[in-house]
Amino acid sequence: MxxxxxxxxxxxxxxxxxxxxxxxxxxxGTLLFYNEPAEKLLAMRFEETGxxxxxxxxxxxxxxDEHGVPVAPExxxxxxALHEQRPAHTTMWGQGRDGVRxxxxxxAFPLIGQAGRVLGAVGLFWEVKHA
Amino acid sequence: MKVTLWGTRxxxxxxxxxxxxxxxxxxxxxxxxxxxxxxxxxAGTGIRPLGMTLPRSLxxxxxxxxxxxxxxxxxxxxxxxLYNPAVEVHIWGPASTTLSLRDRLMRYLSPPLFPVRxxxxxxxxxxxxxxxxxxxxxxxxxxxxxxxxxxxxxGYRVMTADATLAYVTDHEPALGVPKFPMDGAWxxxxxxxxxxxxxxxxxxxxxxxxAQYVGWGHSSLQHAIAFAALAxxxxxxxxxxxxxxxxxxxxxxxxxxxxATRPTFAxxxxxxxxxxxxxxx
Numbered sequence: 481m482x483x484x485x486x487x488x489x490x491x492x493x494x495x496x497x498x499x500x501x502x503x504x505x506x507x508x509g510t511l512l513f514y515n516e517p518a519e520k521l522l523a524m525r526f527e528e529t530g531x532x533x534x535x536x537x538x539x540x541x542x543x544x545d546e547h548g549v550p551v552a553p554e555x556x557x558x559x560x561a562l563h564e565q566r567p568a569h570t571t572m573w574g575q576g577r578d579g580v581r582x583x584x585x586x587x588a589f590p591l592i593g594q595a596g597r598v599l600g601a602v603g604l605f606w607e608v609k610h611a
Numbered sequence: 612m613k614v615t616l617w618g619t620r621x622x623x624x625x626x627x628x629x630x631x632x633x634x635x636x637x638x639x640x641x642x643x644x645x646x647x648x649x650x651x652x653x654a655g656t657g658i659r660p661l662g663m664t665l666p667r668s669l670x671x672x673x674x675x676x677x678x679x680x681x682x683x684x685x686x687x688x689x690x691x692x693l694y695n696p697a698v699e700v701h702i703w704g705p706a707s708t709t710l711s712l713r714d715r716l717m718r719y720l721s722p723p724l725f726p727v728r729x730x731x732x733x734x735x736x737x738x739x740x741x742x743x744x745x746x747x748x749x750x751x752x753x754x755x756x757x758x759x760x761x762x763x764x765x766g767y768r769v770m771t772a773d774a775t776l777a778y779v780t781d782h783e784p785a786l787g788v789p790k791f792p793m794d795g796a797w798x799x800x801x802x803x804x805x806x807x808x809x810x811x812x813x814x815x816x817x818x819x820x821x822a823q824y825v826g827w828g829h830s831s832l833q834h835a836i837a838f839a840a841l842a843x844x845x846x847x848x849x850x851x852x853x854x855x856x857x858x859x860x861x862x863x864x865x866x867x868x869x870x871a872t873r874p875t876f877a878x879x880x881x882x883x884x885x886x887x888x889x890x891x892x
Binding site for chain 1 (some may be wrong): 708789
């Protein structure tokens, strides 16, 4: 397996230290890494799954709006960050492998390295707590 | 290829009796190819004595800079071929996100820091920004990649048909890694160093010192050896010695690091004047 770019390595290291759920995808949407807080949200463990193709990990997530209507792929922040190379933010409901439906805010931004190299995107999740 | 160490010290030139054996000049390594190509890795103060040994008949020299911290460029203005109009000098090195390599070099090679401006150098000067796609200099094929160090910093892999040198100084691959090393795919510099015949690698700190300087962009001796083991190199040269380390300190720290890591390959503390012949030609 080829070595990841240094910017990707460094953002993984940062993500592994942060307490917010963070996922990192490469230019084709492959889930390269998700940190421990994201493991809780996705209801899977990185040590067990390793990298996942976009189909593998997105298919396991049921993303809907507040009315339960599925969020179109092109409206998902990570997709926008990756394909339109701009930051995006939205609120949605996500249901991971454990079947629990969580209200989350999602912010995603493209990962652009030295010399303007597009390396992928980063998604940051924030669970909205309801009283 | 013939690899010669002209400066092995990190951070600051450190002349004096207690550093005479490993040397006080800052980073500079020359690589002579079997067909006469001359490649220089970094332009620390060690580049001045190197320049004095190069023949007047030389018509081209290439300098690959890892980054533009002063200990890696301080000797540049004192490199004799820069003042010879008959010589092509090619300087390869990283731009930043906002400044070109030329703009960055001009910050040093201009008053008040230096009396001669970059544009006033008499040689035939060409600048090339790295990292970039693999490139060729004479008989050398060269790969470059960004590595973990504050600011844009590049490592180089120099290859001939039968030998590979990896030059990965000013490198902290252990930064943020709970248990170093991880697998190669997630380790800075791995592709540059993989299965090299000779790896020249940062080894600035003792393990105790490293704990105080996490994030400064350098490695402990043990990290350097662990990285070399991960990359399955044939030999590692410990490089970029801390200016506070005497010759005796480097001897002791090397022995301790070898005892702690038990490498199955040669570990050599870099000393000025050391020569390594790689490959059959």
